[in-house]
Amino acid sequence: MVHRILPTLFGLLLLLGSTSLAADRPNVLLIAIDDLNDWVGCLGGHPQARTPHIDALAARSTLFTNAHCQAPICNPSRTSVMLGLRPSTTGVYLNSPWFRTTPRNRNRVTMPQHFGRHGYETLTTGKIYHGSRVDPASFRTVGPRPGQRLRLDERVVTIEGTKSGLWDYGPQTYAEEKFGDFVTTSWAVEQLGREHDEPFFLAVGLYRPHVPWYAPQRFFDQRPADEVWLPEVKDDDRTDLPKAAVDLTNNPTPPSHEWFVESEQWKPAVRAFLASTTFTDAQVGRLTAALDASPHADNTVVVLWSDHGFHLGEKQRWAKQSLWERSTRVPFVVRTPGQEEGQRCNRPVELLGIYPTLVELCGLPVPDGLEGRSLKPLLDDATATWDRPAVTTYQRGNHAVRSERYRYVRYADGSQELYDHRDDPREWRNLAGESGHEAVIAEHAKWLPKVNVPDAAARAKTKRRPAVSR
Secondary structure (H helix, E strand, O other), rough: OOHHHHHHHHHHHHHHHHHHHHHHHOOEEEEOOOOOOEEEEEEEOOOOOOHHHHHHHOOOOEEOOEEOOOOOHHHHHHEEEEEEEOOOHOOOOOOOOOHHHHHOOOOOOHHHHHHHHOEEEEEEEEOOOHHHOOOOOOEEEEEEOOOOOOOOOOOOOOOOOOOOOOOOOEEEEEOHHHOOHHHHHHHHHHHHHHHOOOOOEEEEEOOOOOOOEEEEEEHHHOOOHOOOOOOOOOHHHOHHHHHHHHHHOOOOOOOHHHHHHHHOOOOHHHHHHHHHHHHHHHHHHHHHHHHHHOHHHHHHHEEEEOOOOOOOOHHHHHOOOOOOOOHHHHOOEOOOOOOOOOOOOOOOHHHHHHHHHHHHHHHOOOOOOOOOOHHHHHHHOOOOOOOOEEEEEOOOOOEEEEEEOOEEEEOOOOOOOEOOOOOOOOOOOOOOOOOOHHHHHHHHHHHOOOOOOHHHEEEEEEEEEEOOOO
């Protein structure tokens, strides 16, 4: 009898110890925003950006002013954040395939999955994975996922030059609480307000400012259309680009820049993007207010990030899918309990760092193989030495390397671009073909990924979804 009791008691003590340890760990509130570039007040990307709640969160946190995505397109960017791996390692370069359908990635452990395995309650709502996909292995509880367009939405603009039904913009007149991001946020606010038996990992994905750029009328009223400031565009900006750059960034999904200019829709579109951003900012405000009023206010790590940037005419193009600053630079804010407030870090950092950073902040074991670097040294001291740049990949073999001063781009055919952000923040002058920059190019080129695996789409088995254990 004694021999039977002892293992049971031992197991119970282990369980109680694990539960106690988990209870002492901080919660995580992960806020993902779709398609938001640096047009937020605290980053100064557009003089008419109004994002008071994101700015307030940044003022209480560490704001990474030189943060970049791993891919300038939704699926590979979000896959990279959740797996802690580069697109050149996963082979997920485009918006398909779903990583769970690929032999290389189907059994890899995602960030929320790792947290769930170590005593965390995992919850999500809105868009975390591309297409608002649900991964049962990642999240135990799934809230609303309204999607990019609602049945309530009515088309506003007649647009030429695109086959995508998502390209539209303007105010919608139905009740504000019925907007998708409002619904998503309301569910998350409820989760923040209740008690939890375990520490929680709550991931909230806000859709705007992804197209269509819809928001309540009041957010458009804040900016009269005739007062909207347009991005500064250089007419001959593309003359010094290599052919590979032109081909790679020839995105047929959005309308052309010429259409926006000739149809006098450039200002209305910029206005709608700004209005959608402010609407999303209001949802961030609701989330942070709910957290501050909750029992979890002093024991929750908050991370806010966008999956990539967005062009609104810069370099005479629209949308993402480029290796230039407008596509890769993103808002990125990390708030930890008891940290020094108002830190601004100018070091080049990657969204790839989210996974290892949260693991370290929450005291979890570090999974093998993560390619990102924990940002905790920079959270402790925003001026700490940082010896690596940020690397972004778009399709196989094409990469951008962003240091504090330079952006270096190498395409699969070997052609190059180099921009000096100290003198040329809009990336108007490609220095790669000019003499005197060989050492800078060599220094940046050494950070290019050594592995560029084949496109996972070639081997994806999309007809079935394999079961994945938690």
